[in-house]
Amino acid sequence: MSEYLKTLEPLIRQKSNLTDAREFHARVNVIFHNEEAKHYDKLHTEMWESLPVQYDLLIADVKPHIKNNQPLKMLDVGCGTGLATQMLLNADMDSRVAEIHLLDTSEEMLKQAVKRSAKWGKKVLDINGDVNILHEQYDIILISSVLHHIPDLPAFLEKISSLQKSGALLITMQDPASEAQNNQVLEGRKKEYQQYYESKRVNKTIIERAIHKAKRLFKEPDYINRVNKKLLEQKIINQPLTDSEIWSVTDIHVEGLPYSAGAGISKEQLVNYLKNNTLISYRTYGFYGTMGSNLDERYRKLEHELALSNDQNGRHFCSAWIKA
Incomplete structure (x- = not known):
């Protein structure tokens, strides 16, 4: 059993036909995200509405460190539907980025990202797999809403570091x-x-109603059933998983789930794991415990003011790093 997946042991013993935790985690994630891809943009409208501010602030922090005047080659790790790359390009980076590699373990997510990329006017390469199959190096690596899905963060970030050119930027977004x-x-x-x-x-x-509405949409009548059906068909499990059990597997570092590690990700951890990188910017948001778009007008303004002040007491964080 993987050291970084020990919290899943009871669930695997109870409901899985597999004994290898890494395989269980990987296969559940792919099936889950293949299903989620069909609805992802609709389910996460709060990202479109809330995160552009964070991208704008982070890119403003990053720009003075971009010394290379040549067109930049970028990698989007766990690209999903391409939403994160789209927001980064919108944050005054469109003219700098010339080539984009989209990486995701989910074929269905990748298909959606490729569709979106048709509007970018960039050279785009789509890659189905994880970071371990990559060997090129990049000027910018974007990791959005991904770190909390990765059990072994030290190994993952060591690989990410090996994919950075000297002076390359690493940007993370949307993690607890x-x-x-x-x-x-x-x-x-x-x-x-x-x-x-x-x-x-x-x-x-x-x-709570706003959150519940999002959850109802997220779980749409047969959403979890479709995930379970495929898990059963592929003999990954021997009885259905509940929604919270599935999210325990996919969101391994998110708190409040029965089998997740549940502690979030700390700034100190990232500094320790990214020893070849220097932290340029660390920002937080979600200052009232939810995304800004879920707040009323008064508190949206307060959320924005706190973001501008670089308040460090938010629910989520984003960060920017540069490799020596």
């Missing part, structure tokens, strides 16, 4: 910050937002 756990400032803001609605005599579950 472990510093947000038991963060009294964050907890206070979440409570403040809840009380704000209560004071307006608006049902205190407004936030």
